[in-house]
Amino acid sequence: MKSAFLIALGILVVGPATAQDVPPPPTHVAAKNRAPVDKSILRVRFPRPKRYTLPNGLRLLVLEDHKLPTVDFSLSILAGSFFEPKAKTGLASMTASMLDEGTKTRSSQQIAVALDRMGASLSAGADQGAERAEVSASGLSTDTGAILGLMRDIVRNPVFPEAQFQKVKRQTVAGITGAMKDADTLAEIATRRALYGDTPPARVTPSITQVNALTRADLAAFHAAYYRPNRAILGVVGDVKADDIYKLALKALGDWKKGSGPLLASLPAFAPQTATKVFVVDRPGSVQTSIRLANLAITRKSPDFVPFTVMNRILGLSPTSRLNLNIRESKGYTYDVRSVFDAPRYLGAWVAQTEVRNAVTADTLTQFFNEFRRIETAPAPKAELDAAKRGIVGAFARRMESPDILLGMALTLEEYGLPADYWDRYPAMVQAVTPAAVQRVARQYIGEGRLQIVAVGEKSVVEEALKPYGIPETVDVVAGMK
């Protein structure tokens, strides 16, 4: 799953499309309106976490939630793959993965024993094509101090032992080797390359050769440069007292030295593609074709974020979306079709995607373009738009039972420098979206003539289906993974 796509939404985390159906007119539910519906929308006010800044620049957000005797920590650090040189792709991810494999005072096994005895879990990772590394831990709130102590140790004092380094390299190589046959990964690599060229967001995976060439010294140098308190935000949620956490954090992390150097990676100015190109990835043995239609769209702080969110929900991000009603419920071509986007600080990707049986590949593309054309050429009917807005705002109440999501929303504000009352104002921003705005953002950002088309499957099947859209270029994604 591409977590990046979901995080950015700040909206809902959507499960795979679910079942429902609609008869011949493909994109319309002929409601009978007999069900009892409360017309009001339950308004909720999200609790705000308590916010602190340590003298060394570390930001701390604590959300108290006393329902269960647990605690969750998440440390987000500007130490992701954007900061690694191209030749050392995989360095950030390997550094993060090695954090809990041994410190100045604890062996890998001592860390594991300490965690397992508390029933606690800890993980560290840095996704490729992302700006941040994440270290997270959770356990019983009675172990809050001990868990934070372990986190402190692995983040500040890792030594990257040789034996563990070999093990993690091997696991990484196994992962890459497996991914060479994974249709979803192949599609993601080809799509991001089509959108971002040869820049950091396009580096979805290192090659096996690059992984094997990394050294412990590389990891130590990367760690020393980027694992710094002024690059980090620590979020804590659970059965704790905010001021106690602040004191614990001050003790554990207060003497962590600030780093120098720019906080953010410098990125080229990205721009949407202006003409459709067609890419094929050959995957022999495929019984389905994985289709992606994509372009760069918006940043998190774009004034179009909210209308784009509403438009995308109508088009492809709900079980009653047009794409789902057409391609799944009317045609029965797929189990899952959707459109998703991420909106980071740079231009994020908008992607419409599905997996369909080989025989219907061509007609699936036709249906996609029918839907793009429809949303670009006519304003959304009022009822459809109202339903989408009501669904978005109504779902806010459900978040009240997931403190981790509430904390995540606050972290989004922190990360992008959005105003503290942003979520309080969000429902009104959603309600203000007009049919004209929906049409405008569809036309502006999807633009059916500019989309990049990627298909992964049996080459003969796929090439034939793609011909109407341009001359397919075969991309050997796997070669770049070796």
Add this chain to the structure above:
Amino acid sequence: MNKRWFLALAMLAPLATAPAGAARPAPKAALPRVPRVNFTDTRLKNGLRVLLARDASAPVISVAVVYNVGAFVEPVGHTGFAHLFEHLMFEGSANLAKGEHAKLLTDNGGTYNGGTSFDFTIYYETLPSNQLALGLFLEADRMGGLDVTQRNLDNQRAVVQEERRMRYDNVPYGTLSERLQDLAFTKSPYKHMPIGSMADLNAASLAYVRHFYRTFYAPDNAVLVVSGDFDPARAAALVSKYFARIPRGPKPTFPSLYEPPQTKERRLAYTDPLASLPAYISGYHIPNGNHPDAPALEMLGSVLTGGKSARVWKSLVEVKQVCTSVSAGGGAGRGPDLFTFRMTFAPGQKVETAEAALDAEIARVRQSGVTADEMRTARVQALLGAVQSRRDSMMRAEEIGIDAVVYGDPNRANTHLAKLNAVTAADVRRVARKYLVRSNRSVVIALPPVANVPEAAQ
């Protein structure tokens, strides 16, 4: 890890490693207590069991209906029906147009899903608390009468077949577990997976689908759970308003879950065209999840692979580095189940070497048992698992609803942890000796075609 082959429209949280209760023999420092799931347990005249679990901590309600139907009821030739129904149950009725069910939920801030396992099928929705009537109406509506037409059937059959392709046939190792179930079981309906076979799905007739619906989707074959922030009197009145009119169903006959004892090891190796590396799975027959040995088997799984310091993980992945991951755990089904081991590999690691190392660990636990330290760790992990399995209204509804249908005991949520805590090191050794026997196991190994292994990785 507890594995139940569980097909969900979206993945449901896997059944928790351990449901709840109170911590018993407190080891050293006092552990926190697991909050109880409090609920009322009544029956309507039509036989519908109703569990109301109030918890006003957030303005949210969840409604779940667990039907006593799953892959276990499916006779040969009709595999995949319970799961196919999971899709047909959104297709409309006398009161709802096709697609209206999902539309009502999503337009009103709700989320919903369904899941089908060997042992049960669950349908649920979570909504803002002001939409309680809507959630109950929708579940009652599809219990009271579905509009299954040939067109709906054809459409959803196609969707399910794409689901099968996506989850099983177009991914590496997609059929590994399916092959193990088929190899390990000879008589039990656990021989086939909930997804069913393409051939049976193709053969599904409208008449049989209607017959299946009438037989199993009746109030006296289901449990309704409401959890979250509601007024109990109003909830009870609404339940009665929407569900009481639904007539009882015919008494379904349920198949035997008996599986004859296995006397000789069974092995299968196959070439997976989509794999670049091998994968290994083995399954040992164990009794059902209500059997007195079940808690000890659950603790055994935790001791073997529950964390990086657990003995089998430590030995195989960290020290010997013969595989990249290993997991072990017992199924806790309503019928005799399997205790499985799974291993994944990196280039250069040999299945035979890893299997020998795994067998040596199995021999060691049989011979020398487990330590007090390992038991203490397993208990804490069970406690945390129990706590985390009740984070939200849906998880709580799911837990008591499934326990009611599969084990006949919704209160298992509040008593199971005490049973785990009562397991001794001697119990764990005893069940290891009793069940982890070579003649009692089946092994399936997936191998990559030679051409798939990249040179750089060799």
